[in-house]
Amino acid sequence: xxxxxxxxxxxxxxxxxxxxxxxxxxxxxxxxxxxxxxxxxxxxxxxxxxxxxxxxxxxxxxxxxxxxxxxxxxxxxxxxxxxxxxxxxxxxxxxxxxxxxxxxxxxxxxxxxxxxxxxxxxxxxxxxxxxxxxxxxxxxxxxxxxxxxxxxxxxxxxxxxxxxxxxxxxxxxxxxxxxxxxxxxxxxx
Amino acid sequence: xxxxxxxxxxxxxxxxxxxxxxxxxxxxxxxxxxxxxxxxxxxxxxxxxxxxxxxxxxxxxxxxxxxxxxxxxxxxxxxxxxxxxxxxxxxxxxxxxxxxxxxxxxxxxxxxxxxxxxxxxxxxxxxxxxxxxxxxxxxxxxxxxxxxxxxxxxxxxxxxxxxxxxxxxxxxxxxxxxxxxxxxxxxxx
DNA sequence: GTCTATAACACGATAGAC
DNA sequence: GTCTATCGTGTTATAGAC
Numbered sequence: 266x267x268x269x270x271x272x273x274x275x276x277x278x279x280x281x282x283x284x285x286x287x288x289x290x291x292x293x294x295x296x297x298x299x300x301x302x303x304x305x306x307x308x309x310x311x312x313x314x315x316x317x318x319x320x321x322x323x324x325x326x327x328x329x330x331x332x333x334x335x336x337x338x339x340x341x342x343x344x345x346x347x348x349x350x351x352x353x354x355x356x357x358x359x360x361x362x363x364x365x366x367x368x369x370x371x372x373x374x375x376x377x378x379x380x381x382x383x384x385x386x387x388x389x390x391x392x393x394x395x396x397x398x399x400x401x402x403x404x405x406x407x408x409x410x411x412x413x414x415x416x417x418x419x420x421x422x423x424x425x426x427x428x429x430x431x432x433x434x435x436x437x438x439x440x441x442x443x444x445x446x447x448x449x450x451x452x453x454x
Numbered sequence: 455x456x457x458x459x460x461x462x463x464x465x466x467x468x469x470x471x472x473x474x475x476x477x478x479x480x481x482x483x484x485x486x487x488x489x490x491x492x493x494x495x496x497x498x499x500x501x502x503x504x505x506x507x508x509x510x511x512x513x514x515x516x517x518x519x520x521x522x523x524x525x526x527x528x529x530x531x532x533x534x535x536x537x538x539x540x541x542x543x544x545x546x547x548x549x550x551x552x553x554x555x556x557x558x559x560x561x562x563x564x565x566x567x568x569x570x571x572x573x574x575x576x577x578x579x580x581x582x583x584x585x586x587x588x589x590x591x592x593x594x595x596x597x598x599x600x601x602x603x604x605x606x607x608x609x610x611x612x613x614x615x616x617x618x619x620x621x622x623x624x625x626x627x628x629x630x631x632x633x634x635x636x637x638x639x640x641x642x643x
Numbered sequence: 644g645t646c647t648a649t650a651a652c653a654c655g656a657t658a659g660a661c
Numbered sequence: 662g663t664c665t666a667t668c669g670t671g672t673t674a675t676a677g678a679c
Contacts (some may be wrong), residue, residue, distance in 0.1 A: 306668095414636055420610040420612075421606045447598055491644085495644065587672080
């Protein structure tokens with residue numbers, strides 16, 4: 266997977282540009298210029314602009330799917346599972362901040378892989394909601410609308426890519442712990 | 455302001471399309487087709503594609519600025535001010551869901567008005583952070599990193615546009631109340 | 644207020660030399 | 662692996678008829 270160095274370089278450069286302006290506003294010439302080469306040269310390593318987007322998004326979506334499966338199959342309490350989900354998002358976002366921007370904002374520009382992406386996302390949200398519902402049933406979690414709980418948590422976690430790069434000082438653990446406190450315990454003293 | 459009916463119609467149609475695919479991926483032809491006319495006809499009512507984006511984003515940004523000024527100048531407790539901010543976001547988003555997508559995702563494509571937009575946004579976040587800091591000082595709010603608190607709340611509030619349209623059943627008040635509970639009191643029972 | 648026609652340019656992608 | 666040159670198409674925007 267790390268053997269195709271040049272291809273990976275293109276994907277990394279593209280992801281950074283996609284984060285700034287979005288997939289549609291970034292041209293092959295932009296990507297090439299950022300790498301110090303000409304646009305035509307990119308096609309020796311990738312087949313199309315679309316392939317770049319696919320590589321960025323699908324690998325991340327699969328990473329979340331794998332992570333969620335590990336969490337849901339553990340024997341932890343439901344609140345602990347939620348904390349693990351927070352850590353999952355913080356970890357993946359820390360390792361690939363630019364890619365997370367595309368996952369959040371450019372998934373609709375996927376062509377062949379759009380259905381597959383939506384399948385993974387729906388499954389992820391279904392599992393997430395299940396954990397919240399079980400937490401309510403077992404009296405670990407307040408009886409608030411479970412969909413609003415998930416929406417609120419997911420909104421914060423999906424926006425991490427905007428915020429983590431500006432917090433070079435803190436490491437992933439500190440952020441995950443702070444977020445667990447805020448999202449689970451609330452801010453009211 | 456409501457006198458230029460046709461212009462407003464274009465902006466409304468454009469905002470809906472921008473929400474689906476983003477500013478850069480929507481063409482003047484797309485907007486025209488959605489209105490049942492030809493692209494050239496749009497230019498009798500607006501001067502450029504850029505002007506459409508400006509109208510969508512700046513009016514919303516100013517709405518938030520005005521709303522925040524009212525809140526911060528009130529005599530309520532800091533926790534109540536946070537609740538009022540939540541209501542502000544829910545209300546504005548309910549009234550202009552499509553526009554909120556552009557405000558969140560396409561602000562970087564502003565040309566002449568980019569600096570002005572950033573000014574408004576920075577001021578807004580500064581005021582927001584101030585309320586949290588004062589709430590911590592007055593022991594209303596837990597002593598957690600105030601920036602993470604703001605980030606978490608703002609992430610949820612800025613994502614409302616994704617979620618509110620799918621919740622036709624609930625009204626704005628119900629959503630605002632649920633969010634206040636979750637964001638302020640937490641979900642832990 | 645909308646149309647057709649078109650200018651002027653940017654886009655993704657390919658061909659073929661080195 | 663990168664280049665120059667270019668194709669075919671799509672883009673914003675304008676001109677001028679109706």
